[in-house]
Amino acid sequence: MKYYRSHVLVCVDPECLRKGAHEVLDSLQDELVAQGLIDEVQVLETSRLGGCSNGPEMMVYPEGVHYSGLTVDDIPYLVEEHFLKGRVVQKFIAPTISFADEELSAPKAKEVRVVLRNCGKIDPENIEDYIAEDGYMALAKVLTEMTPEQVIDEIIRSGLRGRGGAGFPAGKKWQLARMNPGDVKYLTCNADEGDPGAFMNRRVLEGDPHSVLEGMIIAAYVIGANHGYVYCRAEYPVAVRTLNIAIQQARAFGFLGENIFGSGFSFDIEVRKGAGAFVCGEETALIASIEGKRGEPRPRPPFPAVKGLWGKPTNNNNVETYANVPQIILKGADWFASMGTAKSKGTKTFAVAGDVKYTGLIEVPLGITIREVIYDVGGGIKDNKGFKAVQIGGPMGGCLPASALDLPIDYESLSSAGAMMGSGGLVVMDDETCMVDIARFFMDFTQDESCGKCTPCRVGTRRILEVLERICAGKGRDGDIETLEMLCQDIMATSLCGLGQGAPNPVVSTLKHFRDEYIAHIYEKRCPAKVCKALITYAILPDVCTGCMVCARNCPVEAIHGERRKVHTIDPDVCIRCGICMQVCNFNAVSVN
Amino acid sequence: MPTVKSLDDLKKIREEALEKRKAKTTEGRAQVTVAMGTCGIAAGARDTMKAILDTIEQDNLTGILVTQTGCMGMCEKEPIVQVVVGDQEKVIYGKVNPEVARRIVEEHIVKDQIVKENVIPA
Numbered sequence: 001m002k003y004y005r006s007h008v009l010v011c012v013d014p015e016c017l018r019k020g021a022h023e024v025l026d027s028l029q030d031e032l033v034a035q036g037l038i039d040e041v042q043v044l045e046t047s048r049l050g051g052c053s054n055g056p057e058m059m060v061y062p063e064g065v066h067y068s069g070l071t072v073d074d075i076p077y078l079v080e081e082h083f084l085k086g087r088v089v090q091k092f093i094a095p096t097i098s099f100a101d102e103e104l105s106a107p108k109a110k111e112v113r114v115v116l117r118n119c120g121k122i123d124p125e126n127i128e129d130y131i132a133e134d135g136y137m138a139l140a141k142v143l144t145e146m147t148p149e150q151v152i153d154e155i156i157r158s159g160l161r162g163r164g165g166a167g168f169p170a171g172k173k174w175q176l177a178r179m180n181p182g183d184v185k186y187l188t189c190n191a192d193e194g195d196p197g198a199f200m201n202r203r204v205l206e207g208d209p210h211s212v213l214e215g216m217i218i219a220a221y222v223i224g225a226n227h228g229y230v231y232c233r234a235e236y237p238v239a240v241r242t243l244n245i246a247i248q249q250a251r252a253f254g255f256l257g258e259n260i261f262g263s264g265f266s267f268d269i270e271v272r273k274g275a276g277a278f279v280c281g282e283e284t285a286l287i288a289s290i291e292g293k294r295g296e297p298r299p300r301p302p303f304p305a306v307k308g309l310w311g312k313p314t315n316n317n318n319v320e321t322y323a324n325v326p327q328i329i330l331k332g333a334d335w336f337a338s339m340g341t342a343k344s345k346g347t348k349t350f351a352v353a354g355d356v357k358y359t360g361l362i363e364v365p366l367g368i369t370i371r372e373v374i375y376d377v378g379g380g381i382k383d384n385k386g387f388k389a390v391q392i393g394g395p396m397g398g399c400l401p402a403s404a405l406d407l408p409i410d411y412e413s414l415s416s417a418g419a420m421m422g423s424g425g426l427v428v429m430d431d432e433t434c435m436v437d438i439a440r441f442f443m444d445f446t447q448d449e450s451c452g453k454c455t456p457c458r459v460g461t462r463r464i465l466e467v468l469e470r471i472c473a474g475k476g477r478d479g480d481i482e483t484l485e486m487l488c489q490d491i492m493a494t495s496l497c498g499l500g501q502g503a504p505n506p507v508v509s510t511l512k513h514f515r516d517e518y519i520a521h522i523y524e525k526r527c528p529a530k531v532c533k534a535l536i537t538y539a540i541l542p543d544v545c546t547g548c549m550v551c552a553r554n555c556p557v558e559a560i561h562g563e564r565r566k567v568h569t570i571d572p573d574v575c576i577r578c579g580i581c582m583q584v585c586n587f588n589a590v591s592v593n
Numbered sequence: 594m595p596t597v598k599s600l601d602d603l604k605k606i607r608e609e610a611l612e613k614r615k616a617k618t619t620e621g622r623a624q625v626t627v628a629m630g631t632c633g634i635a636a637g638a639r640d641t642m643k644a645i646l647d648t649i650e651q652d653n654l655t656g657i658l659v660t661q662t663g664c665m666g667m668c669e670k671e672p673i674v675q676v677v678v679g680d681q682e683k684v685i686y687g688k689v690n691p692e693v694a695r696r697i698v699e700e701h702i703v704k705d706q707i708v709k710e711n712v713i714p715a
Contacts, residue, residue: 002650003646003649003650003654005642005646005658005659005660036639039643039646040642040643040646062658062660063660084629084634084639084661085629085630085631085634085661085663086627086629086660086661086662086663087663128606128609128610129610129614131603131606131607131610132607132610132611132614134607136597136603137600137603137607140599140600140603141600144599144600252596253596253597253606254596254597254598255597261597261598261599261600262598262599
């Protein structure tokens, strides 16, 4: 094998190319040839070295020196100094920027990384990096040693359930698609991650795309599909780009295409971009969207396993479900089943957001309690405030109170408590959160995202939102709670798809666990958390106010009156409840009621 | 790119990928440092370096890290090569022409036999 004493990795990301990386690369090659070093030093193209903000940049091994801000004119000097004489050129060394990954940190105690194991560790745009981590070994095993039935058996025994939220056993789903007759079958991957603030799937696609592709190829072999689609939202440009690079590389290596591993099985994958409609995460709407139709769900049955994409048997799973598959094949069903609870096996990724100390992506074994996730993994509530509620399962999930903190996170426990697993959104709320306002916020989202095909969802969510807005505006009426309960019940019972059936969940769960807040809003015209603007008034405490006039100067609507060194007053009719006076007062003389 | 047709193909690519990854790490079983000051280059250190690299390549040796350094302050002894094998004491060689360089790799690094004639005593 050719031996190089030094390897130079030059960044060829678009931004570096724009700044002249190509010219630097050419000049480096020329200069190495001129100095007679080309047999000793290997120049490689790479990506994502430092962030390109100070490109063109390069990394020199074995020293591990990072140079940046290079121009063509610098190259002869650099080559002579570093590559000929072995002297590191200090003036080109990239300033060390501590690059903090705010989305995904090092695993914390109680975390188990299965789906996220390669994220941040391997170069997602280099298939060899994935192969070095035993990538495509599971596919090789499946195609050369296992029958589809054996794979199904292994996946069923592992207990893997759909990670998109509904939790249908993945092996059973594959079995259905396999059993349904048809010479043409399709495979789809749901990468239409629409929950606000959730980015579990995006991170896997950006950081370890081949694990998803490998899982898909295995599933396609099992059900007998020759064509697959990844349906990814267009708002994820990096994920789409990484995925396309990964697909090209997998084709070049023969993991996609004709006669994979000489087994006679052929399969290829295409990426389809969605326009970001939330409802397209529902499988029948997703299928309609891939077909080029309007992204609207249709009644089931027939399920996609019977009549899916273009009327053919189709298997649809979520990104995270597929990403689990290669590991299960390699390490065995027993390994996977050793994590989790009796009915919910394995791990689950969550995007933790809200009033918790450490937000970001986590992966925990199922069966862990909500308390452990919030306090041990998440570091507890921010600013030492109290815990009020946690919303699990995205905008259609439910809000659980402190009494549910010791609930284990598994499909059944969450459903019976009125929340749901969902795809992995987890929003923590502190004691300064108004639960009526939260319900209004989520209803505003689902109402907006309702596709409008069925009446209960289209009109019903609108009516719920109107009632909630009225309550938050201080105009709640006797009977509003009953109206909400009736609306929720009817919408859940009669909506066509999961969006409508789940949309009332935030309202139902807050009505159940935080009913007193609704009562305070409607009957006492009071917002206990002091959030709803129409229900609060700002006032200045006469014995604390020093008459410094800071609040009066900062008030945007001139609602504060008073002379210097005299107690000020706020005119409630002019005040817009912006809270600026409270923020600027140095003496804590502004109170809110 | 060769198409992967069997488990063995895949295993081979995995080995190569692991090898490549190793090239990026700064770890090595043995470290060879060639003094590349102006004095060293004038005395023929480039040819010495080339001989070391050629030997490594021809003999298909792995785990050897070849780096450079500046003038070591003994210009009359150039070309100078320093060798560290594992956690053993470093050995500094002087007057290393390509022939000596080849012997250093084949005898010292591979067989753990120091090339006594050219050692500069510490």
